Amino acid sequence: MLVNTVINDRICYVEMQDAEHLNCLSEDMCNELIDALKYGYSNECVGIVIKAQTRRGVWSAGHDIHELPQDGRDPLSFYVPMEQLLRKIQDTPIPVIACVNGTVWGGACDLCLSCDMIVSSKNATFSITPAKIGIPYNASGILHFINQLGMNKAREMFFLGRPITADDALNVGLINHVAEEDYLDHMLEEHFLNPLRRNSILSISAIKRQFRILSRASTVISAENFERINAYRSRVFKSDDYKEGINSFLEKRQPQYKGKASDLD
Numbered sequence: 001m002l003v004n005t006v007i008n009d010r011i012c013y014v015e016m017q018d019a020e021h022l023n024c025l026s027e028d029m030c031n032e033l034i035d036a037l038k039y040g041y042s043n044e045c046v047g048i049v050i051k052a053q054t055r056r057g058v059w060s061a062g063h064d065i066h067e068l069p070q071d072g073r074d075p076l077s078f079y080v081p082m083e084q085l086l087r088k089i090q091d092t093p094i095p096v097i098a099c100v101n102g103t104v105w106g107g108a109c110d111l112c113l114s115c116d117m118i119v120s121s122k123n124a125t126f127s128i129t130p131a132k133i134g135i136p137y138n139a140s141g142i143l144h145f146i147n148q149l150g151m152n153k154a155r156e157m158f159f160l161g162r163p164i165t166a167d168d169a170l171n172v173g174l175i176n177h178v179a180e181e182d183y184l185d186h187m188l189e190e191h192f193l194n195p196l197r198r199n200s201i202l203s204i205s206a207i208k209r210q211f212r213i214l215s216r217a218s219t220v221i222s223a224e225n226f227e228r229i230n231a232y233r234s235r236v237f238k239s240d241d242y243k244e245g246i247n248s249f250l251e252k253r254q255p256q257y258k259g260k261a262s263d264l265d
């Protein structure tokens with residue numbers, strides 16, 4: 001079991017416990033997290049908390065790079081387990097809170113943004129790293145960041161792939177609250193979970209369902225632009241740079257990218 005799930009006083013606590021693999025979002029991890037979300041909702045919980053056992057200070061190292069396809073398939077297509085997990089978090093009709101006490105990387109950052117709220121310890125950092133690994137992130141993921149952070153901060157995070165600190169993340173509205181690590185659980189219970197236990201889950205669930213609909217309301221794109229996005233992304237994930245990004249990481253060396261922006265013209 002990669003995930004431990006416990007219900008206490010109508011809150012479902014979901015803990016990633018694959019610290020040995022830095023809680024990589026492998027297919028198995030994603031599927032267990034999806035099952036945990038279903039378990040919490042089907043047991044009349046009023047909230048779900050996603051936590052992690054950390055190792056080397058890492059909350060989650062993001063998508064398992066070993067599982068990124070190199071045969072020309074889209075690494076972030078609609079049906080990949082990580083994308084299914086992100087949608088499941090957004091579609092679960094009760095609040096899902098990420099409780100972060102370490103560094104968050106790549107798809108795990110999108111996992112946190114898919115949650116309704118994020119609380120973190122001061123030592124947490126958040127980074128989205130497709131540019132470092134030569135991966136073409138997908139439109140729904142980019143939209144998460146634009147909606148949550150605004151264009152400039154979202155571009156900074158994607159283009160630079162540099163971790164932002166918990167305080168920086170708080171300032172830009174990525175996270176809701178920061179606490180000293182040994183006070184994090186107490187703050188989570190007092191300021192987030194106890195109010196959920198007291199409030200009307202019927203009202204909260206109706207409001208969360210509206211947030212889901214309204215957050216998608218503005219994004220209508222033309223058929224041509226839909227095809228343009230797919231063309232950009234497939235040119236990247238079929239490129240030599242994409243393979244170089246994955247292999248350089250696994251071989252523990254700096255990538256030597258040869259692709260040019262004009263390759264997409």
Ligand code: YXS
Pocket residue numbers: 021022024056058061062063064065066105106107108128129130131132133135136137249250
């Ligand atoms: O050499 P061994 O076998 O011990 O394995 C090393 C790493 O290869 C492995 N590892 C990973 N394996 C698969 N997928 C990963 N995401 C991953 N991250 C790490 O774990 C062992 C220990 O790693 P090491 O030696 O680097 O530990 P460290 O303490 O020096 O550094 C920890 C990290 C997390 C800072 C470092 O491992 C790192 O930067 N990992 C990659 C983080 C990242 O960029 N994740 C994004 C993955 S791709 C993704 O999520 C999206 C698709 S996207 O790219 O679009 O965001």
